[in-house]
Amino acid sequence: MQEINTNRIPFMNTYVDSVTASEAKKLVDKFIHVGGSHYVVTPNTDIVVKMQDDPELKKICDNADLILTDGQIVVKLSRFLGNPIKERVCMTDFVWDVLDLAIEKNYKVFLFGGKEQTLKTATKNIKVKYPNLQIVDSYSPPFGFEKNSEQLRVANERIQNSGADILIVFLGCPKQEKFIYKNKDKYNIPISITMGGCVDYIAGGVNRAPKWMQEVGLEWFFRFLQEPKRMFRRYFVDDMRIFKMALKYKKR
Structure with a gap:
């Protein structure tokens, strides 16, 4: 498989890819093209701290195909530590970059996770903004589905059968990272991206800061x-x- 350079650098107890949002968008496209099942994690302050107490989460994040810095504090601390990250790749903005890419390249998108009504509203809002976007499915699995073998099987089959190129996961940390890592080779989608609470912003339930x-x-x-x-x-x-x-x- 083709090696893709993501400009990975150490950051405290983990690693990050020092890239701009536009570079990250191009990297997502490259991972879709090379084949296989790839995944993107998006550490912010909260996730970096959680890694201290959760070796499994740390392993998953360290081994991600793309590690994007979703936290301005992390960027500022990287400068303090003398190994600066290029810029913050904010997920509430980057989600739109990914959807732009999907329209440009005719990629199919699956929206996964979040509360059922929130996801419905978010999906509706995306369709209004991007009427030509191919959203092949949006699914809010039952709470605790990842611990129920039958519900997990249903979720994996639904994703796999969708024919999606991009899976955007709104499950929150560390559930989303662990779900993707353990199941990406079962549902077999080219790229899965952790987007956490973005679904609340897209649905309009939470406002962005100035x-x-x-x-x-x-x-x-x-x-x-x-x-x-x-x-x-x-x-x-x-x-x-x-x-x-x-x-x-x-x-x-």
Whole structure:
């Protein structure tokens, strides 16, 4: 199989591919062309911290065909550590780049995951924006499907039989990464991409932060203001560990 250079560099406890969004879009196209079942992960602060406690997640992310940095804090810390990442590839923007690619190259897309009504609304919104896009299926599997052999079989067969070229997965971390890694060779789609909470933005249930907040790395705080109870522990307890990690790696 053809070797594809993704400009992979070390970042603290893992690796990332130092690419721009336009380079990432071209790489997705290349992976579709070379054959096989490839997958893309999109680490942000939360995922980098989760890898510290989850060796399986770390292994999956380290071995991904494409590792895109979906976090401005990660980009800023890469500069602090002296090995800068080119730019943040924000999934809530990059999802549209992937759909643009699908229209340009006539690729078929499968949307997978998210709450049923949210996914329906997101699919409808995508179809309004891209009437010529080939969405071959959108499916919200039952909660806990990955632990139920029959429901998992149904999901894999549905994806495989769709004839999709691109699988966009909205299951959240680490469920989406583990699902793709364990099942990509069963459903056999050219490329699978983790898109987590993007489905909420596409459906209109969550608003994007103003551009200036995105650029300075405060998009997480805007997200917190929308759902403070749900997001408090993640942002103010768990994710804060990344700064202690950065100091440890800086000393090395």
